[in-house]
Amino acid sequence: MSERSTEAGGWVADWSLDHHCIRILLVRNESEAEPLFSAAVLAAAPDLAEMRERFPKLSGLWDAIRGEYWAELSPGQQNSRGVI
Template identity: 45%
Template sequence: MDEIHRTEIDGLQATWRLNHLRQVEIMNVHNTSEALPIVTFGPGSYPDLVQARDQWPKLAQLWDAVRHELWMELIPRYRPSVTARYLR
């Protein structure tokens, strides 16, 4: 569960991971065109997605992209529908 994820949109990249409670921890945000850090946190002070959104609202599109990737990670790729189970 310590897999590092990178989400990029509009020249910004957020590095994040899921903690043991399956919550997002934002580790840093970089400007990809200049490789400059915009926001960096140390271990033990990683904000979750809600805190990051509150503290840096101008990065809303990036937080939306992180949220989308989070849900893609949490939702299984294949889950039989209820209808499919009854048709067997």
């Protein structure tokens, strides 16, 4: 299980996959030292849907994470013709 980092609109989120569930570990503004949110352990980290509800103004960040998640899950979609 590897940790990922996504940036959008001056916000950064560290997240990880937990059995196809996106768990948010850290959210911070690039210009501030203190994080907006931090989870000590993966098991206690909220999923993407919960973070959307808690912090709806960060929808650009949540959308960017969702995009990276789907790009990672379906890399073959980029070239649907396949390799001959």
